[in-house]
Each structure stands twice: as structure tokens, then as C-alpha cells.
Amino acid sequence: MSKQKIFLIAMLFVIFFFGCTAIDAGAQVSQILVTGDNVKIDFDFYPAQQPNSPAVILLPDSRCDRKYFGSFPGKLNKAGFNVMTIDFRYKDIIAKAGNMQQQVQTIQKQNLNVLVDQDMKSVLDFLSTQNSVDPKRICILGTSLGSRIALKSGVLYKTKALILVSLSGEELFPTGKILVKELLSEYGDKPILFMSFVKDWGNNFRAPEDNKMYMNWVKGKCELKIWPGEGHGVDFINIGEAEQFVLSWLKQNL
Secondary structure: OOHHHHHHHHHHHHHHHHHHOOOOOOOOEEEEEEOOOOOEEEEEEEOOOOOOEEEEEEEOOOOOOHHHHOOHHHHHHHOOOEEEEEOOOOHHHHHOOOOHHHHHHHHHOOOOHHHHHHHHHHHHHHHOOOOOEEEEEEEEEEEOHHHHHHHHHHHHHOOOEEEEEOOOOOEOOOOOOOEHHHHHHHOOOOOEEEEEEEEOOHHHHOHHHHHHHHHOOOOOOEEEEEEEEEOOHHHHHHOHHHHHHHHHHHHHHO
16 A cells, blocks of 8 residues: 555544544634535534533524624633534625625525524534533524524424524514414423514514514513613623623523
């Protein structure tokens, strides 16, 4: 066997070995997931210091970009949680779409179910390989578009808790085939935290009233927090009290 072939085999072994082992606790790790339909998505993983710790998945808004969570993932991680933030597969498409209105219009034309069936499945498969993660204690926190993906994923993958920020409207996706009411009922008695703002532009500024409506559709433990002022989705991280409230809620429900 030639030296070149021996070197190639050795390199493949190293890639396979390190690609399949759990990530050590203590530092943020940025990697790429390859979904079942062969799409690459970027993510950051913050492993907890202790084994079998709860995990929080942070899902972005229509911009599909995890960077807008800022320092919030690190704060959750310091509190003892595994944290995973991801970019949705449509990030590059949205980045070229123009202003916020154009971005929303563009994302509405995409296949959003694939974010649940492929992107989220890959995320949960990855977490299941990590020694620091207790797979029975996972919360999905979704903002705006992410809240829609979080709700359907929570039902499909049976996660322990959900935090839905700026969810609005009665239909989950623009197609209208999936109703929020049905999914909230299917989620059963597991805890849900709804959050919005007094002036939240979701559903033409009806988001706060929509969230009050959702409270009547939930079978289990639920809570609603409407923050003062104007905001939408991930804007809650700009309110110190909101960050602390989320942290406290997670500790109580995971």
C-alpha cells in the first residue's frame, strides 16, 4: 500500500473519530450539521459543565440567522444549560432579499415544513449524542418564524417545554393547512411560555391579543408575558428583566 493511501486512510479515521465523539464541556463550539437531505447548516453549541443537563435550542426569526441572539446563549450556558443556536437553511436567500418586509415575503414562499422535518431533526439527533445533554429535558425557544418551527417541532419530537416569542395568527404557515390551535392541543400538558410586546408587529400588531387567545387553547401549564413598549421576537434580549424571567422559567420547568 502506498504512503499516500495510508495517509488518506489515517485522515479519514481522524475525521470519523472526532466527528462522532461528544463535545467536551466548557467552551462554545461552532460547527456544521448536514441534514438528511444533504443541506449544510451552521450552529453554535454551548455544552453544560455537568452531564445529563437540560438543553435549550434557540431558533431565529425570519432572518434565519442565529447571531441576533447576541450574548444570550452564553448567559443560559453559565446558568447550567446546554445551549444550541442554529441558522435556518434559508439564511443566504433571506440575506439577499432586501428590507424586512421583503425578507418576510421571501421566507413565506419557502418550504417551511422542511425546517421541522430536516433542520430540527438534525439538531435533535446531534444533541442526543452529547453526554452533557439529558434528551428528556429539552426546551425549544423560538422567536417569530422560529416560534412556528418550535411549536410544530415540540409536538413532533415531544420536547419537554416550549417558549414561543411573538407567535401570531391562527395559521402556523402561510398555506393555512396547519392550525396553531390544533398543535397547542396536541402538545398536551407540557409547559409553554408565550411572550410578546405591547406593540408587537406580528399579525399586523395583533400579536398580543393572539397570545391571549392561545392561553385558552392550551391543555397544560402555560404562562403569558407581554413586555412593555415596542418589539418583536428576539428583541426581548434587550430587556434585562425579560432575560432573567426566561432563565427563571427554564429552571422551574426543565
